[in-house]
Amino acid sequence: MKTFIAYPFTEEQLDRFRQEDTQIVFYKDPYTDDDLADVDSIVAFQPFKKHTLQEFPRLQFLQLMSAGINQVDTDALKERGITLANAKGIYSIPIAEWVLMRLLEVNKRAFSHRDMQRDKIWEQDLGMPELTGSRIGIAGTGSIGTEIARKLLAFDVEVIGFNTDGRTTDHVEKSYPLSTLAEHLQELDALVLATPETPATKGIINRALLQKAPDDLVLINIGRGSAVDEEALIDYLQENPKATAILDVFQTEPLPQKSPLWSMEQVIVSPHVCASSDRATDRLAKLAIDNLRNWKEQKPVINEIDLDRGY
Structure with a gap:
């Protein structure tokens, strides 16, 4: 499993991802387009702000760090057969x-x-x-x-x-x-x-x-x-x-x-801050790690989105 993480997790939280036997490509570290070519999972708030879906040809699972999903093209994900989960409940x-x-x-x-x-x-x-x-x-x-x-x-x-x-x-x-x-x-x-x-x-x-x-x-x-x-x-x-x-x-x-x-x-x-929390990042890390494990083990993922209904 290879995961692209585009969220400001702490080094301690990133170590928890690595303990799950997954190779990490962290957005703040240097990486190349080749590093993304075999990524099969993404953990991000805005996964396609810097990159396009086409740059992840092997992507199978996308874990959003938000409750909303309108920042991604659900039709494109559905066409590719990509599983999408959100962060419902975290905030x-x-x-x-x-x-x-x-x-x-x-x-x-x-x-x-x-x-x-x-x-x-x-x-x-x-x-x-x-x-x-x-x-x-x-x-x-x-x-x-x-x-x-x-x-x-x-x-x-x-x-x-x-x-x-x-x-x-x-x-x-x-x-x-x-x-x-x-x-x-x-x-x-x-x-x-x-x-x-x-x-x-x-x-x-x-x-x-x-x-x-x-x-x-x-x-x-x-x-x-x-x-x-x-x-x-x-x-x-x-x-x-x-x-x-x-x-x-x-x-x-x-x-x-x-x-x-x-x-x-x-x-x-107020400037879209009602979800702000000093505890949210740790909750998000746990959710993402649990879901990467579930997806890897072919178990139901938490907060999976029905791509037809949009929630």
Whole structure:
């Protein structure tokens, strides 16, 4: 087995790969095109940023270091018979923590208090809303959405899940098909988008849907920027000053400086960092090593992607 690794693992983590009796080509070390010719497996976040698929004629297994897979051509992988796996579950904990942080910041007026401290203003707000008893929808009840729901339950929140077919999932009180989101949006205090990018999820937050949203909805997107029609969202926010948008992902990244989202009071922008974690790299190394071993031993790999469905 020969593996091309294009991810900033530590030397100690790379040694763990080598202990699996695999020859390593590390992207930070000198290598030639010939070194890639007999690579049969890749571990990477952006596997074809520097190289093309054609430069790996013997590739059979690709382990992505991300939950999303839109950085690769799944049709080309399917045509070559290459097995694809993602890093689903690795980022669930930090993303769930990030969502809770943002919800609490909004409810407890954290940014207003920071501004008042800067301006030396002593002004008490005695009517800050509680999370307890609120109804929060989660669109996408995979590993990330489920972890968000699990943590929200500690605040006695009613969690409503939306997924492909409305199936029941852990930690979710009710589940509905994603196609019925517009029918239930008015009931929600907040909506968290944790969907993968598929034809069914592109543009799900659009002008028609936002017309049915409550005027004080808190919208959080930690899934894919393609899920939100940003122009429609900006219009909704301008028409509904009590509403809030918390956005970590965008249609175009980096977010263009000309975007109105940067300067809107109701919007919290962050640069696609909700998955950031000081423990993620070690978890990723373990997942990749386990999956290389599984693939070598012809066992089912963890998080294998159905290339027809795209997840």
